[in-house]
Amino acid sequence: xxxxxxxxxxxxxxxxxxxxxxxxxxxxxxxxxxxxxxxxxxxxxxxxxxxxxxxxxxxxxxxxxxxxxxxxxxxxxxxxxxxxxxxxxxxxxxxxxxxxxxxxx
Amino acid sequence: xxxxxxxxxxxxxxxxxxxxxxxxxxxxxxxxxxxxxxxxxxxxxxxxxxxxxxxxxxxxxxxxxxxxxxxxxxxxxxxxxxxxxxxxxxxxxxxxxxxxxxxxxxxxxxxxxxxxxxxxxxxxxxxxxxxxxxxxxxxxxxxxxxxxxxxxxxxxxxxxxxxxxxxxxxxxxxxxxxxxxxxxxxxxxxxxxxxxxxxxxxxxxxxxxxxxxxxxxxxxxxxxxxxxxxxxxxxxxxxxxxxxxxxxxxxxxxxxxxxxxxxxxxxxxxxxxxxxxxxxxxxxxxxxxxxxxxxxxxxxxxxxxxxxxxxxxxxxxxxxxxxxxxxxxxxxxxxxxxxxxxxxxxxxxxxxxxxxxxxxxxxxxxxxxxxxxxxxxxxxxxxxxxxxxxxxxxxxxxxxxxxxxxxxxxxxxxxxxxxxxxxxxxxxxxxxxxxxxxxxxxxxxxxxxxxxxxxxxxxxxxxxxxxxxxxxxxxx
Amino acid sequence: xxxxxxxxxxxxxxxxxxxxxxxxxxxxxxxxxxxxxxxxxxxxxxxxxxxxxxxxxxxxxxxxxxxxxxxxxxxxxxxxxxxxxxxxxxxxxxxxxxxxxxxxxxxxxxxxxxxxxxxxxxxxxxxxxxxxxxxxxxxxxxxxxxxxxxxxxxxxxxxxxxxxxxxxxxxxxxxxxxxxxxxxxxxxxxxxxxxxxxxxxxxxxxxxxxxxxxxxxxxxxxxxxxxxxxxxxxxxxxxxxxxxxxx
Numbered sequence: 001x002x003x004x005x006x007x008x009x010x011x012x013x014x015x016x017x018x019x020x021x022x023x024x025x026x027x028x029x030x031x032x033x034x035x036x037x038x039x040x041x042x043x044x045x046x047x048x049x050x051x052x053x054x055x056x057x058x059x060x061x062x063x064x065x066x067x068x069x070x071x072x073x074x075x076x077x078x079x080x081x082x083x084x085x086x087x088x089x090x091x092x093x094x095x096x097x098x099x100x101x102x103x104x105x
Numbered sequence: 106x107x108x109x110x111x112x113x114x115x116x117x118x119x120x121x122x123x124x125x126x127x128x129x130x131x132x133x134x135x136x137x138x139x140x141x142x143x144x145x146x147x148x149x150x151x152x153x154x155x156x157x158x159x160x161x162x163x164x165x166x167x168x169x170x171x172x173x174x175x176x177x178x179x180x181x182x183x184x185x186x187x188x189x190x191x192x193x194x195x196x197x198x199x200x201x202x203x204x205x206x207x208x209x210x211x212x213x214x215x216x217x218x219x220x221x222x223x224x225x226x227x228x229x230x231x232x233x234x235x236x237x238x239x240x241x242x243x244x245x246x247x248x249x250x251x252x253x254x255x256x257x258x259x260x261x262x263x264x265x266x267x268x269x270x271x272x273x274x275x276x277x278x279x280x281x282x283x284x285x286x287x288x289x290x291x292x293x294x295x296x297x298x299x300x301x302x303x304x305x306x307x308x309x310x311x312x313x314x315x316x317x318x319x320x321x322x323x324x325x326x327x328x329x330x331x332x333x334x335x336x337x338x339x340x341x342x343x344x345x346x347x348x349x350x351x352x353x354x355x356x357x358x359x360x361x362x363x364x365x366x367x368x369x370x371x372x373x374x375x376x377x378x379x380x381x382x383x384x385x386x387x388x389x390x391x392x393x394x395x396x397x398x399x400x401x402x403x404x405x406x407x408x409x410x411x412x413x414x415x416x417x418x419x420x421x422x423x424x425x426x427x428x429x430x431x432x433x434x435x436x437x438x439x440x441x442x443x444x445x446x447x448x449x450x451x452x453x454x455x456x457x458x459x460x461x462x463x464x465x466x467x468x469x470x471x472x473x474x475x476x477x478x479x480x481x482x483x484x485x486x487x488x489x490x491x492x493x494x495x496x497x498x499x500x501x502x503x504x505x506x507x508x509x510x511x512x513x514x515x516x517x518x519x520x521x522x523x524x525x526x527x528x529x530x531x532x533x534x535x536x537x538x539x540x541x542x543x544x545x546x547x548x549x550x551x552x553x554x555x556x557x558x559x560x561x562x563x564x565x566x567x568x569x570x571x572x573x574x575x576x577x578x579x580x581x
Numbered sequence: 582x583x584x585x586x587x588x589x590x591x592x593x594x595x596x597x598x599x600x601x602x603x604x605x606x607x608x609x610x611x612x613x614x615x616x617x618x619x620x621x622x623x624x625x626x627x628x629x630x631x632x633x634x635x636x637x638x639x640x641x642x643x644x645x646x647x648x649x650x651x652x653x654x655x656x657x658x659x660x661x662x663x664x665x666x667x668x669x670x671x672x673x674x675x676x677x678x679x680x681x682x683x684x685x686x687x688x689x690x691x692x693x694x695x696x697x698x699x700x701x702x703x704x705x706x707x708x709x710x711x712x713x714x715x716x717x718x719x720x721x722x723x724x725x726x727x728x729x730x731x732x733x734x735x736x737x738x739x740x741x742x743x744x745x746x747x748x749x750x751x752x753x754x755x756x757x758x759x760x761x762x763x764x765x766x767x768x769x770x771x772x773x774x775x776x777x778x779x780x781x782x783x784x785x786x787x788x789x790x791x792x793x794x795x796x797x798x799x800x801x802x803x804x805x806x807x808x809x810x811x812x813x814x815x816x817x818x819x820x821x822x823x824x825x826x827x828x
């Protein structure tokens with residue numbers, strides 16, 4: 001098993017673990033961390049995909065994809081954190097309320 | 106010919122300028138709301154005359170650069186976006202006159218419009234990821250604007266689902282790139298082969314897009330988000346934002362995945378779609394708030410959209426199926442937007458939207474109720490509305506390729522829609538007088554809803570023109 | 582609104598289902614990855630062939646700012662959007678200025694901030710030749726800003742007007758250059774080879790200012806001037822009666 005394949009498989013593992021963590025943790029911050037772990041997994045897989053073999057230079061397109069992905073992930077995480085903080089302010093809880101469709105306007 | 110890029114850049118420029126100079130709001134929103142539809146109309150005319158327009162950004166040939174593709178499907182989506190966003194802009198201008206929370210609404214609105222335009226024009230799967238994120242974040246921020254607990258929670262749930270969907274989609278993109286070495290949809294269609302990597306990529310991409318399109322059973326985030334958002338936001342979410350991920354799914358299916366995955370996938374999608382129609386309609390019937398009812402109606406109508414996959418599988422009748430699906434998309438967009446705008450007017454006037462407390466409301470706001478009624482006929486599928494044309498095309502397709510069981514679903518869904526629409530009407534038109542005090546509603550809030558409802562109805566009448574536009578590019 | 586704080590959401594059934602789902606996902610993806618061809622023809626050669634026309638010497642910068650510059654344009658849009666969203670969500674329990682300046686951090690600030698500014702400019706410049714560029718430079722700028730906020734007892738300096746302009750300038754410059762190329766050369770985002778390097782540097786400079794400003798304001802979490810805190814010095818949340826426990 002080459003190093004590249006190892007990176008790719010670890011990336012896959014991180015993605016799966018991240019999704020698992022997103023589902024089982026009720027605490028909002030943990031859900032966000034789990035999502036970030038999943039994102040790291042995808043980025044690691046992309047970096048592995050940039051491998052061009054011993055002779056060639058690495059493929060720069062996946063690197064650019066990862067850079068863009070990181071920026072997008074930061075933006076989304078920042079928004080999510082402020083939302084979570086606001087939910088905490090308004091409701092006093094760090095977990096999302098159970099879905100209550102009859103709740104007021 | 107750089108027209109497609111201008112259609113994306115214009116709302117983005119407006120958003121950036123409005124951030125830097127907040128007082129330029131009126132100028133920026135006004136010019137964007139007028140110029141963008143004009144550019145889209147011009148683009149439509151161009152592709153009807155000259156055929157598909159492909160634009161290499163930066164002058165770099167694919168696969169090195171990013172390609173924008175303006176064919177019939179994408180320009181039709183741009184068109185419906187322009188119409189609906191333009192009309193809702195008028196409504197929102199009146200709606201937010203009194204509100205304090207609207208300081209950043211217009212910037213977010215322009216980002217949303219730019220994201221939609223960029224999404225419909227893109228022919229690069231990674232670029233689609235970036236546009237999906239732009240769309241998702243602006244939608245979430247718009248949902249969170251009211252800052253009440255319900256809206257914030259709904260926004261958070263929506264954000265988590267949206268991010269999971271995007272991440273799943275990105276994994277699929279990474280797999281496709283690792284297997285094929287290109288990010289351009291057309292090139293992928295030529296080089297991709299049926300392999301474990303392609304199937305896994307399809308699973309990830311489809312999973313992500315289905316989450317974002319709220320197809321049952323991944324629909325749980327939609328009713329709270331659409332019901333608790335401000336009215337113009339609910340309208341655009343139901344009308345356009347959920348359709349965007351569906352559009353990507355459709356395009357990738359038609360060009361890339363349809364031929365490479367097993368036929369049972371389409372049937373599975375069909376089963377999920379059927380459950381969505383039934384479950385969504387039942388929940389709409391049981392809802393006690395008007396906006397919740399409308400949101401569940403969206404869940405049901407999204408089911409109709411996904412029927413496009415099983416119905417277009419076989420060559421017999423696939424043309425009708427595809428056109429029917431697109432008709433559902435357009436007419437639902439207009440009708441649902443009209444309904445949400447009318448519901449927003451109801452809340453503005455009465456302060457609540459509990460269905461039981463709205464007896465006799467037709468006397469307070471006849472225009473909005475008329476809009477609701479017209480839009481309702483499209484949702485039910487009565488002639489000559491766009492909804493009727495869509496159902497008729499679907500029925501034709503189902504009968505032609507022998508999948509008669511979908512006919513039962515289409516007819517049953519129509520009956521269920523009739524049930525929940527008329528349940529509201531029986532109260533709204535009743536003789537009981539329960540509305541104690543209703544605020545007067547500005548004209549600019551009532552007439553946009555009616556305008557959109559009329560669009561939904563008249564879509565049936567302009568069918569040949571729409572068919573001609575969709576036909577550009579050979580997908581339909 | 583008292584609610585029991587749960588350790589795990591859902592019943593054991595749902596959690597085991599989630600575990601199964603995650604395992605299945607991992608297996609499918611691992612199988613797909615295993616069968617991928619090791620080093621297929623990807624884009625390294627194509628990029629290398631076109632480098633001389635890109636105006637820079639670092640392949641990643643070339644891809645990011647020239648070949649796939651449209652993606653970067655939208656990405657800067659996403660950053661600005663995140664900032665506007667955060668501002669629109671209203672007041673948060675944003676980190677207040679410290680009650681009094683913190684001496685160790687102040688020393689660190691005095692030593693590091695000039696160096697960070699210099700380093701940021703250097704990284705921006707070196708992006709043409711080596712790993713570096715706008716995003717890295719912006720991140721370092723943001724680090725300096727965050728150090729400032731953490732160390733001093735003053736609220737974040739300058740009024741919101743300055744921050745608004747700083748945040749928007751990256752996107753504005755990028756779009757204006759794109760529209761200018763579209764108007765003069767007839768192709769959107771196509772840089773003439775002679776001045777491509779200069780244009781890219783200009784875009785990156787504006788972008789790094791924006792990125793730094795946006796990241797600093799994302800850290801603050803609310804509009805400057807709106808950042809009120811419901812926390813007293815010992816961390817008690819005064820906004821609500823009930824105290825939540827973080828596990």
